[in-house]
Amino acid sequence: MHFFKYQGTGNDFVLIDDRAETFPRHDQALVARLCDRRFGIGGDGLILLQNHPELDFRMVYFNADGAEGSMCGNGGRCIVRFAHDLGLFTEHTRFMAVDGEHEATVTEGLVSLRMTNVAGIDLGGEYSFTNTGSPHVVMTVDGLAQYDVVGVGRRLRYSDAFAPKGTNVNFVQTDEDGTLFVRTYERGVEDETYSCGTGVTAAALVANRQSGVSSPVAIRTLGGPLQVAFVESESGGYERIDLIGPAVRVFEGDIVL
Numbered sequence: 001m002h003f004f005k006y007q008g009t010g011n012d013f014v015l016i017d018d019r020a021e022t023f024p025r026h027d028q029a030l031v032a033r034l035c036d037r038r039f040g041i042g043g044d045g046l047i048l049l050q051n052h053p054e055l056d057f058r059m060v061y062f063n064a065d066g067a068e069g070s071m072c073g074n075g076g077r078c079i080v081r082f083a084h085d086l087g088l089f090t091e092h093t094r095f096m097a098v099d100g101e102h103e104a105t106v107t108e109g110l111v112s113l114r115m116t117n118v119a120g121i122d123l124g125g126e127y128s129f130t131n132t133g134s135p136h137v138v139m140t141v142d143g144l145a146q147y148d149v150v151g152v153g154r155r156l157r158y159s160d161a162f163a164p165k166g167t168n169v170n171f172v173q174t175d176e177d178g179t180l181f182v183r184t185y186e187r188g189v190e191d192e193t194y195s196c197g198t199g200v201t202a203a204a205l206v207a208n209r210q211s212g213v214s215s216p217v218a219i220r221t222l223g224g225p226l227q228v229a230f231v232e233s234e235s236g237g238y239e240r241i242d243l244i245g246p247a248v249r250v251f252e253g254d255i256v257l
Contacts, residue, residue, distance in 0.1 A: 001016070001254065001255055003253060005043065005253075006082060006248065006249050007078070007223070009221050009224040010194025010223020011078075013045050015047050018050050018060075021050060025060065031066035040255075041253075041255060045062055045063055045069065045072060045188070046062045047059060047078065048062075056089050056095050057093075059079050059096065061075050061098065063189060068098075073197020073198040074196065074245075076097060076104070076243075077243065080093060084106045091106060093106070099133045102114055102116075112244045115133060115201055117233070118130055118131065119131075119235070119237045120237050130205060130206065132202045132205070132241075134198040135162065137168070138202050139172065140174075141173060144171055149184075156185075170183070170203050172206075178218065179219065180204065180207055180213075183221070183222065184200075195223040200243070204219065204228035204230070216228060217229075226245040
């Protein structure tokens with residue numbers, strides 16, 4: 001099987017051109033093995049690019065554990081770059097993902113992905129919660145560089161409040177220049193990732209709601225910089241949400257299944 005490897009601010013994915021729909025997508029063990037960093041290709045997830053009858057393509061996303069997942073923002077930016085590299089469009093694209101239709105624009109260095117609208121944010125004492133295509137807890141913390149992201153993130157991810165499917169957990173600290181430093185524990189990966197697109201989107205919207213941080217919001221992740229732009233809707237939610245950052249092909253190859 002021929003495959004490609006892409007990364008978006010360190011969030012890395014196995015990309016497969018599955019327009020012939022020959023990939024055994026229901027083989028969860030195979031997907032998990034391909035994502036394994038010691039016995040497979042290695043990645044935070046696996047993404048199939050398939051045909052769509054009306055749009056440029058369809059995105060089918062799997063978590064590293066092999067289960068089909070909810071929307072992945074950095075994965076969305078990576079598959080847009082992949083589709084662009086395959087010649088499926090020139091600058092602007094429309095594609096289908098698990099949470100509905102998305103638009104994206106590609107320049108030489110950046111991919112701008114239009115995210116799904118967000119109806120609202122639940123602000124709380126210990127943490128806030130919102131769904132940006134995937135469910136996300138957002139916590140403001142101090143000393144984020146040394147914070148126990150995995151330990152605290154795992155506790156919240158499996159807590160009764162988010163049973164049975166659980167949630168992703170983001171930890172946020174504001175730098176002196178106003179940039180949000182975000183670290184994320186991702187469900188499905190069951191570990192911290194270098195970056196999470198839907199997670200930084202959630203962090204930016206919560207920062208706006210809590211502290212009035214204006215669009216576009218500069219984000220710093222372990223894997224590099226991102227931006228989140230948005231417009232507040234009259235209903236109290238958010239629309240025209242764009243996740244902006246690099247997406248890069250790392251390598252391609254063949255693997256015997």
